[in-house]
Amino acid sequence: MRLRSTLALALASVAALLAAGPAPAAWPGHDGPVLYRGFEPAREGEGTEPAGLRGFSFLRFGHVSEYTGYRTDRDPQVSPAGDRGVWTSYDRPSQSAAVSAIYIAHLSGTGHVSGGGVRRIVGGRHGFQAREATFAPSGKRILFVANGAGDVYSVRLDGGGLRRITHGPSRDAAPAFSPRGNQIAFQRAPGSSASWHLFSSRPDGSRLRDLTPNLAPTSPASDPDFSPDGRTIAFAIGLGTHSRIWTMRADGSHLRLLSTRVPGGYGFAEPVFSPSGDWLLVTANSSAGPRLARIPVGDPAHPRMLPRDFGGDSPVWAPG
Numbered sequence: 001m002r003l004r005s006t007l008a009l010a011l012a013s014v015a016a017l018l019a020a021g022p023a024p025a026a027w028p029g030h031d032g033p034v035l036y037r038g039f040e041p042a043r044e045g046e047g048t049e050p051a052g053l054r055g056f057s058f059l060r061f062g063h064v065s066e067y068t069g070y071r072t073d074r075d076p077q078v079s080p081a082g083d084r085g086v087w088t089s090y091d092r093p094s095q096s097a098a099v100s101a102i103y104i105a106h107l108s109g110t111g112h113v114s115g116g117g118v119r120r121i122v123g124g125r126h127g128f129q130a131r132e133a134t135f136a137p138s139g140k141r142i143l144f145v146a147n148g149a150g151d152v153y154s155v156r157l158d159g160g161g162l163r164r165i166t167h168g169p170s171r172d173a174a175p176a177f178s179p180r181g182n183q184i185a186f187q188r189a190p191g192s193s194a195s196w197h198l199f200s201s202r203p204d205g206s207r208l209r210d211l212t213p214n215l216a217p218t219s220p221a222s223d224p225d226f227s228p229d230g231r232t233i234a235f236a237i238g239l240g241t242h243s244r245i246w247t248m249r250a251d252g253s254h255l256r257l258l259s260t261r262v263p264g265g266y267g268f269a270e271p272v273f274s275p276s277g278d279w280l281l282v283t284a285n286s287s288a289g290p291r292l293a294r295i296p297v298g299d300p301a302h303p304r305m306l307p308r309d310f311g312g313d314s315p316v317w318a319p320g
Contacts, residue, residue, distance in 0.1 A: 027080040027137075028179060028228040029275040032320025033057045035067065035076045035085070039289055039311040048289035048311060050074065053087060056310070064309070068118075073103075075132050078318040079139045080179075084157075086121070086142055088131040099124050100131045102144055104157060121159050122146075132174055136203070137181040145173055152186055154203070165205040174223050177203070178230045183250060185211070185224040185233055196220040198235055200250070211252035223270045226250065227277050234258070234271040240285055243267035245295065258300045268293065268303070275319040283313040 038054035041047075053067040053076050067076075072090035079085065086104045101124025105117050122144065123130025133144040136154070143165070146153045150171035154163040165184070166172050173196070175186040184203055187196040190210070195217040201208045212221045215237070224235045233250055236243045245259040245268045258280070259268045266284040273280060280295040284305060290313040292306045 027078070027082075027275055027319045028277075029082075029319030031058070031274045031276050031279070032082060032318040034281060034292075034315055034317050035078065036292060036310075036312040036315040037074045037076070038064075038066075039313070054312065075314050076316050077134050077142075078316055079135045080137055080319070081139055082318050082320070084135075084139070086133040086135070088133065092118075092120070092124070099127060100129050101125075102130045102133045102142065121157060122155050122162070134176055136177050137179055143175040143177060143184065145175065152184070152205075165201070165203070166208075167205075172199075176224050176226055178226045178250065179228055180230040183226075183230075185226065185250075187220075187222050187224065196222050198224050198233070198252075200252075209252070211248065212255075221246075225272050227273050228275055229277065234273060234280055236269040236271065238267065241265055241267040241287075243269045243285065245269075245271050245280065245282060245300075258297075259295060259303060260301050262303070264305075266293070266305075268295070270314060271295075272315055272317055273297075274317045279317075281315045281317050283315065285313075 033055055035053060035055045038051045039048040040051040042049045050071050052069055052071055053073050055065045055067050070089055074088050076085055076087040084104060084106055086102055088100050089103055090100050102121045103118050104121050130144050130146050133142045135142055141154050141156050143152055143154055150173055151168060152165040152172050152175045154165055171189045173187050175184055177184050183200055185198060185200045188199045189196050197215055198211045198221045200211055215221055219237050222236050224233050226233055231250055232247050234247050237246050238244055247258050248255045262268060266286050268282045268284055270283040271280045278297055282293050282295060283290050284293040289311055291308060292310045292312060292315055294304045
C-alpha cells in the first residue's frame with residue numbers, strides 16, 4: 001500500500017480532521033474519515049515505532065495519507081464541525097522535547113499540515129505540560145490534561161480563558177465531552193490507588209461521581225468515549241492483550257462486556273464510536289505492535305481487523 005503525502009480524495013470531500021486519543025469524542029453525523037497515530041517498522045529492524053499522524057477513509061480503503069511529519073504527534077481529535085483538529089506533540093520547534101503541548105490546525109483537505117497551518121494552543125513552555133485534548137460540543141474550547149499531577153483543564157482555542165476543572169491529589173487522564181455538553185467523563189486513579197476508574201462530572205467539575213466503583217485493582221478502566229446520542233459510554237478494562245471493550249449507560253448503569261471474541265491474541269483498547277453510532281473503531285494490541293480494528297455495535301462477537309498496513313493507535317472518526 002502506497003503512503004501518500006497528501007490527503008486522500010475522500011478526506012478532501014469533507015472539512016478534514018484531526019486524537020486523544022485517549023480523549024475521543026463521537027460527534028453525530030455520517031461516517032467520515034479516520035485519523036490515527038501511525039506506526040511503522042523500527043529503524044533498527046525490530047518491532048515498531050510511531051511515525052506521526054495518518055488518515056484514511058473507508059470510502060477509499062487502502063489509501064493512507066501522511067498527515068504530520070513529527071514522530072511524537074499523537075492523540076488526534078476532531079472538532080464537531082470537522083473543520084479543525086487538535087493533537088499532542090513533544091518535539092516541535094521552540095519547545096522542549098520533554099514538554100508536551102497541544103496544537104491545532106484548520107483542516108481543509110489541501111495536503112500535508114505544516115508551517116503556518118499549525119498553531120500551539122497551550123503547553124510546551126516553562127515546563128507546562130499539556131496533553132490529551134478533546135473538543136467541547138461548541139467547538140470553541142478544549143479539555144486537556146495538564147501538569148505532572150494530571151488535572152483536567154479547559155481553555156479557548158486561542159489559549160485564553162484557562163479554567164481548572166478537576167483538582168488533585170488524584171491523577172486524571174483521557175477526558176471526553178458528551179455530545180449534549182452536559183457531562184464529561186475521564187479516567188482517574190483515586191488517592192494512592194494505581195488502578196484507573198472512570199469518573200464523570202458536569203463541565204465545571206461539580207457532581208463528581210465514580211462510574212465504576214466495583215472494579216478490581218487488577219482491572220483498570222480507561223479511554224471513555226460517548227456515543228453520538230450521548231447515552232452510552234464505551235471504554236476499555238484491562239491491560240495489553242488482556243484488554244477488552246465494555247459499554248455502560250452514561251450514568252454508570254447497565255455495564256456490558258462488548259468485545260467477547262478477540263482473534264489472534266489481541267487486546268482491544270481506545271474505543272471510539274463512529275458518527276453514525278454503528279461501529280466502534282479500536283486499537284488492537286499484540287506483541288507485534290498496535291493495529292486498528294472495527295467492532296460492529298450490533299454484532300460485537302465478530303470484530304473486523306484492518307490490514308496490517310494500518311499499524312497504529314489512538315484512532316478518531318470524523319463526521320462526514
